[in-house]
Amino acid sequence: MPPLRPALLLALAAAACGRRGADRPPPPPAPATAPAPAPAPAAGPAAAAAHLAAPERVRFAPRVTATGTLKARQASVLAVSVAGTLERVAVRRGQEVREGALLAVLDTGAASAAVRQAEAAVAAARAQLALAEDALARTERLRREEGASEAQATQARAQRDLAAAHLAAAQAQAEQARVHLSHHRLVAPFAGVVTRVPDGVGITVSPGVPLVTLVTTRELVLETSLTQSEAAELRPGARVAVSLPGIGARTADAVVTVVVPAVDAATNRVPVEIAVPNPDGRFLANAYARADLPRGAERDAFRVPAPALVQRTGGHAVWVAGADGKARALPVRLLAEEGETAVIVPEGGAWPEGLRVVTDPPVGLAEGTALAQVRG
Missing domain, CATH: 2.40.50.100 (RNA polymerase II/Efflux pump adaptor protein, barrel-sandwich hybrid domain)
Known part of the structure; x- marks a missing residue:
């Protein structure tokens, strides 16, 4: 038999391979896969829990x-x-x-004795005065009856005056002794x-x-x-x-x-x-x-719990809940601290009605943070 050409041999081999592949069962279908989940939206910052209260309006005397x-x-x-x-x-x-x-x-021993001595001198001087007054009275009676001379009457009056002076001196000394005793x-x-x-x-x-x-x-x-x-x-x-x-x-x-x-x-x-x-x-x-x-004079002001007051550059401020429920820091001027409360006035204008103050600002509270009211 004459030799086959190379091209013919290649064709026959390819046909044989095709028949063997047709005899095999088709491969099983690939399992269906679930679609990938869409990415979740980024979560916003968590709300800060805080106690909120309306500030008390007061009349404050500076x-x-x-x-x-x-x-x-x-x-x-x-x-x-x-x-x-x-x-x-x-x-x-x-x-x-x-x-x-x-x-x-x-x-008081010596001082008391001095008082007694002075009082005795007063008694003696009083007796001398009594004798002098009696002698003067008798002399004046005799003088009226011309039984005594004018000179005798004058001498009797002088004796009476001398006795009176002695009594006054004794009384003064007695008073001095009593004062000395009182000291x-x-x-x-x-x-x-x-x-x-x-x-x-x-x-x-x-x-x-x-x-x-x-x-x-x-x-x-x-x-x-x-x-x-x-x-x-x-x-x-x-x-x-x-x-x-x-x-x-x-x-x-x-x-x-x-x-x-x-x-x-x-x-x-x-x-x-x-x-x-x-x-x-x-x-x-x-x-x-x-x-x-x-x-x-007195003026309008607000009273808030003292912990609501925070230090700010150049002064004080309080955190409040805005209309959107987010934290805002409002500058205030401190008028007085009264125990557990502070009396303040807003800086830069009046506060709107219905304003609520954060009575216990949490650490790290920032401007724009959502606030969640804590009950009780």
């Missing part, structure tokens, strides 16, 4: 705060004016006494509290040596000062509130008594004195105190 030291209205270091031995101390430290109460006594007793010149007493008795006391210190506590005086602008409208008689920051004592019945019409050269401030009533002794002499004094 005030100025001043500090100073409470002084006793009267305070005296008492001493005796005579020398002697301290015999008795009649009071104790911290005791409240009335005016005229006995505080201390010196030994051995130290008494309270006014009602108050004893703050200092001698350590013991039996000591020799010299005139002018301090024995007892007495202060009044029913009314104290707060000595303070203000700047010239702060004192410009302050007048005596203005009612002020005074408090002791250390112990919380407070009264609204204190009264301005002195506004010195001159500036202290050392401090360039105006001295002011305030009378502080202290009937129950809550206020302590020499304690540090604070006074809230009026300054100017």
